Amino acid sequence: MKHDRREFIKKAGWTFIGSGLYINLFSAGPALAGSRSSALKNLYAFIVNTETCIGCGKCAAACRAENSVPDGNYRTWIERYTIMHSGSVEVDSPHGGEKGFTPLSFNPADIRKSFFVPKLCNHCKKPNCVQVCPVGATYVSPEGFVLVDEKRCVGCSYCMQACPYSARFMNPVTHTADKCTWCYHRIRQGKTTACVQVCPVGARLFGRVDDTDGPVAQLLKAKRLQVLKPETGNEPMVLYVGLDKEVH
Amino acid sequence: MIFDNATRQTNQNNTPAAYTKRQTYRTRHEEEASFMKAYDHIIRFALLITAVIAGFFIIRARLVPESFGVQGSYSYAFYRADSADEQAALPAVHQGSAHCSACHAPQASLRQTNAHAGLECETCHGSFKAHNNNTKERMAVSGSVDACMLCHAALTARPAQFPQIDSFSAHVAQQNETLLPGMTCVTCHDPHAPM
Amino acid sequence: MHDIVTSGFLFPNDLHAHWSLMIVLYPYITGLVAGAFIVSSLYHVFGIKELKPVARFSLVAAFAFLMFACTPLLFHLGHPERALNIMFTPKFTSAMSGFGYIYNFYLLIVLLEIWFVYRPEIIRRARETQGPLKALYWCLALGSLNDDEASLGLDRKIISVLAAVGIPSACILHGYVGFLFGSLKSNPWWSSPLMPVIFLLSAIVSGISILIVCYWLVCRFSDLKLDTGCLTAMFKYLWGFFILDVSMEGLELLTHIYEAHEEWHIVSLMLSERLGFSFYTLQLGICSVIPLIALGFVVLKKMQDATRIRLGLICSVLILVQVLAMRWNVIVGGQLFSKSLRGLTSYTPTILGREGLLAALVLFMMPFVVMYVFNLILPLFNKEAESQQ
Numbered sequence: 022m023k024h025d026r027r028e029f030i031k032k033a034g035w036t037f038i039g040s041g042l043y044i045n046l047f048s049a050g051p052a053l054a055g056s057r058s059s060a061l062k063n064l065y066a067f068i069v070n071t072e073t074c075i076g077c078g079k080c081a082a083a084c085r086a087e088n089s090v091p092d093g094n095y096r097t098w099i100e101r102y103t104i105m106h107s108g109s110v111e112v113d114s115p116h117g118g119e120k121g122f123t124p125l126s127f128n129p130a131d132i133r134k135s136f137f138v139p140k141l142c143n144h145c146k147k148p149n150c151v152q153v154c155p156v157g158a159t160y161v162s163p164e165g166f167v168l169v170d171e172k173r174c175v176g177c178s179y180c181m182q183a184c185p186y187s188a189r190f191m192n193p194v195t196h197t198a199d200k201c202t203w204c205y206h207r208i209r210q211g212k213t214t215a216c217v218q219v220c221p222v223g224a225r226l227f228g229r230v231d232d233t234d235g236p237v238a239q240l241l242k243a244k245r246l247q248v249l250k251p252e253t254g255n256e257p258m259v260l261y262v263g264l265d266k267e268v269h
Numbered sequence: 270m271i272f273d274n275a276t277r278q279t280n281q282n283n284t285p286a287a288y289t290k291r292q293t294y295r296t297r298h299e300e301e302a303s304f305m306k307a308y309d310h311i312i313r314f315a316l317l318i319t320a321v322i323a324g325f326f327i328i329r330a331r332l333v334p335e336s337f338g339v340q341g342s343y344s345y346a347f348y349r350a351d352s353a354d355e356q357a358a359l360p361a362v363h364q365g366s367a368h369c370s371a372c373h374a375p376q377a378s379l380r381q382t383n384a385h386a387g388l389e390c391e392t393c394h395g396s397f398k399a400h401n402n403n404t405k406e407r408m409a410v411s412g413s414v415d416a417c418m419l420c421h422a423a424l425t426a427r428p429a430q431f432p433q434i435d436s437f438s439a440h441v442a443q444q445n446e447t448l449l450p451g452m453t454c455v456t457c458h459d460p461h462a463p464m
Numbered sequence: 465m466h467d468i469v470t471s472g473f474l475f476p477n478d479l480h481a482h483w484s485l486m487i488v489l490y491p492y493i494t495g496l497v498a499g500a501f502i503v504s505s506l507y508h509v510f511g512i513k514e515l516k517p518v519a520r521f522s523l524v525a526a527f528a529f530l531m532f533a534c535t536p537l538l539f540h541l542g543h544p545e546r547a548l549n550i551m552f553t554p555k556f557t558s559a560m561s562g563f564g565y566i567y568n569f570y571l572l573i574v575l576l577e578i579w580f581v582y583r584p585e586i587i588r589r590a591r592e593t594q595g596p597l598k599a600l601y602w603c604l605a606l607g608s609l610n611d612d613e614a615s616l617g618l619d620r621k622i623i624s625v626l627a628a629v630g631i632p633s634a635c636i637l638h639g640y641v642g643f644l645f646g647s648l649k650s651n652p653w654w655s656s657p658l659m660p661v662i663f664l665l666s667a668i669v670s671g672i673s674i675l676i677v678c679y680w681l682v683c684r685f686s687d688l689k690l691d692t693g694c695l696t697a698m699f700k701y702l703w704g705f706f707i708l709d710v711s712m713e714g715l716e717l718l719t720h721i722y723e724a725h726e727e728w729h730i731v732s733l734m735l736s737e738r739l740g741f742s743f744y745t746l747q748l749g750i751c752s753v754i755p756l757i758a759l760g761f762v763v764l765k766k767m768q769d770a771t772r773i774r775l776g777l778i779c780s781v782l783i784l785v786q787v788l789a790m791r792w793n794v795i796v797g798g799q800l801f802s803k804s805l806r807g808l809t810s811y812t813p814t815i816l817g818r819e820g821l822l823a824a825l826v827l828f829m830m831p832f833v834v835m836y837v838f839n840l841i842l843p844l845f846n847k848e849a850e851s852q853q
Contacts, residue, residue, distance in 0.1 A: 075427045077420045079392050086396040087362040095476045101426050112473035112806055121419040122426070135426035149650060151345050155560035156549040160348035163340070170352035175549055176542015178482035179560050185650035187475035187803045191482060196542030202356065209357035218363055219392040221420060253649055269805050307615040310583065310608035317606065318572065329552045337553055344557050
């Protein structure tokens with residue numbers, strides 16, 4: 022114990038000095054040079070195909086059942102974008118799309134295009150939420166999953182403010198931060214995520230990036246993919262097929 | 270400047286002049302003693318603060334879980350290692366079609382031959398959890414039109430090639446059938462093999 | 465419970481403002497600390513003699529506010545019982561993690577300075593009083609009743625060092641609170657390098673204002689004689705800092721408007737639709753323009769002392785409101801638009817409840833209770849010195 026304490030003081034001291042300077046300033050160098058440097062291995066990626074999503078909401082409902090997500094909060098949700106010829110954009114997501122969508126009252130002749138965009142935690146490579154957690158209650162797991170330790174979380178909501186995607190919420194039962202875990206428990210048990218499993222059209226794919234025969238690695242090769250809000254520098258690991266410029 | 274005059278008065282005998290004069294004749298021992306005397310209150314305060322800080326570290330050592338620490342990267346992996354394992358141990362709620370086939374082989378094989386072949390049982394039947402907990406809670410889907418329309422109602426946002434119908438009655442009329450009371454999608458389509 | 469009013473499209477998790485009234489109160493109280501401490505430093509370090517009557521008081525006021533600077537956070541946390549995790553397992557990549565240490569370091573400095581400033585007084589009372597009071601003063605003196613010239617000279621040296629160290633600490637403490645918000649790249653209304661500067665300047669003006677109001681109230685309701693010179697000096701500093709403060713706020717807004725980033729559309733909509741009164745009318749309008757002009761008159765024009773004091777007081781109260789409005793507009797405003805950049809939500813504090821108006825009001829009164837109790841033990845104002853002048 023005594024040794025641990027000394028170790029801690031030493032570590033904390035050095036990291037206080039070092040982390041601010043080294044990690045934040047100098048690690049930007051290699052990233053700019055193109056090598057995706059990160060101390061962590063991001064072994065997994067999630068691919069969302071907005072071109073095949075039918076907006077049935079099965080994924081959001083399955084997520085709620087799988088993870089006991091309290092009503093009114095969403096670990097995943099589906100947005101419907103309707104873009105008019107006039108250029109105006111209508112977006113809706115009733116109940117997070119969990120109960121499906123009903124037809125809109127617009128004149129079909131006025132609609133330029135319309136599509137669904139499922140959203141979930143992006144499990145970023147450089148997650149802003151983990152950066153701002155003051156107590157080390159949210160972290161990147163060895164497999165690259167961004168998780169919350171509900172036994173350490175103090176419930177300050179700083180991570181919710183920091184997440185550019187609003188993927189986090191305050192769990193009204195545990196009073197701690199809560200979010201999509203990419204069904205970490207299921208992955209560790211050799212299954213796939215609940216939302217991927219129930220999707221009837223395969224609009225959601227999850228798998229290892231390094232598994233060259235896997236569907237994710239195949240799509241990574243075959244398709245041009247986009248991420249949400251790349252300007253935040255968080256390097257999301259949820260990749261989108263057919264993402265429109267109107268989607269934030 | 271920050272002391273009141275009242276306080277100053279009590280120290281009048283310690284005027285600087287008298288102070289230096291006395292100091293001249295001090296022995297070394299006396300000097301050390303006076304030095305200690307001047308620092309006495311500061312030493313006491315320092316001891317108090319040291320005790321508080323030491324107390325903090327003793328409490329900290331007792332309260333921080335053993336597996337807490339840097340797990341590779343300080344920026345992104347400074348956490349309680351047990352937390353990940355605890356989460357990995359959570360029970361899975363959805364079980365997957367292979368699990369269902371064990372008891373429901375006819376439906377499973379029927380499904381494999383048709384338009385719903387790519388579907389998981391739990392997509393329509395809901396999660397397996399309650400059924401599995403020996404409650405034998407039924408996982409039947411209501412045969413209502415709405416259950417099918419969740420996927421098959423015509424929406425502009427849906428990909429055009431996906432089979433969709435504007436409304437149940439319009440679909441029935443289109444198929445040259447008569448709309449009878451009590452009629453639903455499953456009257457004509459077997460949900461396990463719809464087409 | 466007020467209903468949430470939404471318009472446009474919000475991400476489904478963006479309906480509620482996570483940071484409530486308590487998080488508005490937190491930087492407000494912290495700001496008063498920084499401001500009050502700066503006033504005491506103007507006397508102790510920069511030798512502004514006019515401020516002598518409030519030199520001790522400002523130090524104790526800083527301490528009293530500091531004691532309750534953290535409390536709003538405890539009211540807000542989902543798990544207040546885990547609050548010390550922030551010191552047990554701090555993660556220094558988080559702007560928030562330093563708070564526990566910065567706060568305690570600053571508390572120590574203020575506490576030490578007060579102790580050294582009051583030590584002769586404590587010792588005198590330990591000698592003059594009897595019974596339990598004697599015990600109390602003896603404990604406060606940590607049992608060391610030595611007030612010879614050597615130790616007092618040492619104290620004086622330490623006080624000036626502490627006051628000097630205190631200035632950057634006060635600036636760090638409050639600049640840091642601004643950094644908490646300003647460093648969040650996810651929020652276009654917060655993310656700004658000017659945020660720490662604005663927080664610091666508004667902290668200073670709010671601190672000076674509350675000292676002015678308190679000093680006047682104490683003189684009004686006790687036999688203490690109001691020192692016009694001291695009050696005028698405070699008006700002067702208040703005006704100076706307020707000019708800087710309003711300029712920075714204006715510059716920040718101007719930059720937002722002129723740069724007109726993608727996000728500005730929703731932020732400006734939020735400002736006009738949700739914060740029309742508290743931002744445009746209060747923060748930028750009434751509570752900025754009137755004090756700016758009126759304080760200019762107070763400082764530059766010749767007028768009767770009574771008029772000067774009355775006008776200055778009104779300005780101080782307006783500035784207190786301005787800073788509170790600014791805290792509200794920043795913290796609540798930043799949560800009234802969704803990160804979808806397509807929708808607005810609303811926030812109305814409840815009356816009762818853990819994060820309600822009543823709790824906030826009681827909390828805000830607590831520092832004044834501390835000052836009152838402190839005054840019972842040790843005098844906030846130096847009456848003997850007053851009467852001799």
